[in-house]
Amino acid sequence: MASNVWLVVGLGNPGDRYRATRHNIGHMVVDELARRQGESFRRHPRANSSVVEGWLAPGGPKVMLAKSNGYMNTSGGPVSQLAQYYSVPNERIIVVHDELDLPFDTIKLKRGGGHGGHNGLRDISSAIERDYLRVRVGIGRPPGRQDAADYVLRPFDSTQRDTLGVLIQDAADAVELIVERGLLDAQQVVHAKAQ
Numbered sequence: 001m002a003s004n005v006w007l008v009v010g011l012g013n014p015g016d017r018y019r020a021t022r023h024n025i026g027h028m029v030v031d032e033l034a035r036r037q038g039e040s041f042r043r044h045p046r047a048n049s050s051v052v053e054g055w056l057a058p059g060g061p062k063v064m065l066a067k068s069n070g071y072m073n074t075s076g077g078p079v080s081q082l083a084q085y086y087s088v089p090n091e092r093i094i095v096v097h098d099e100l101d102l103p104f105d106t107i108k109l110k111r112g113g114g115h116g117g118h119n120g121l122r123d124i125s126s127a128i129e130r131d132y133l134r135v136r137v138g139i140g141r142p143p144g145r146q147d148a149a150d151y152v153l154r155p156f157d158s159t160q161r162d163t164l165g166v167l168i169q170d171a172a173d174a175v176e177l178i179v180e181r182g183l184l185d186a187q188q189v190v191h192a193k194a195q
Contacts, residue, residue, distance in 0.1 A: 004061040006179050007088040008033065009079055011097040011120040013072050013153075022139040023072060023152040025168070026096040026120075029137065030065045032172040041067065047081035061179055064088070073119040076127030083128060093132040094175055095124060100148060102138025104160055105167050106194050107174055109187045110134050117148075133183060137171050 010030030011023075018024050034041060034052045041050035044066070052065040064086055068078040083093055091111075097120060102108055112130045115121035124132070142151035156164055170193070177186035 075120040076123035080127040099136035104140040106138035
């Protein structure tokens with residue numbers, strides 16, 4: 001595999017039951033990136049994942065888009081297997097995930113950090129070192145006394161659905177910025193928008 005290869009993993013749960021839920025925003029973002037490349041996901045031969053192998057632009061870096069075929073809390077194994085298969089170091093692994101601690105429609109980029117109770121991140125961090133890159137897509141906190149685990153497994157509400165398409169586009173743009181310009185430049189662009 002060439003030296004400039006990136007692995008972009010969108011976190012989520014498989015199946016129609018979870019497709020439109022807040023926890024699946026990572027899947028939605030990598031679906032958008034695949035759409036931009038004009039490609040469809042295919043089952044990977046050695047990892048329990050579906051992947052798209054493509055490029056952001058002709059002559060640019062190769063980008064492997066991935067979604068685990070298993071549940072969120074077992075994301076670590078597939079990410080580790082794909083990173084080994086494609087020889088991708090942690091500094092070129094981007095994990096796209098939902099973030100309760102950010103307001104809806106907010107995107108933040110970071111390297112490493114704790115899992116904050118997110119079971120997908122917890123499992124990935126137990127399988128590989130924590131210094132991978134993260135695109136944190138804000139879904140906000142549950143209203144009132146609603147349980148967080150219940151909240152993330154529910155669809156976006158009608159008000160949120162009005163702007164969800166733009167949020168997915170913005171998160172996909174953030175992934176492309178990281179690949180094209182690096183984390184620090186991407187943070188300056190994306191975080192400036194959030195203010």
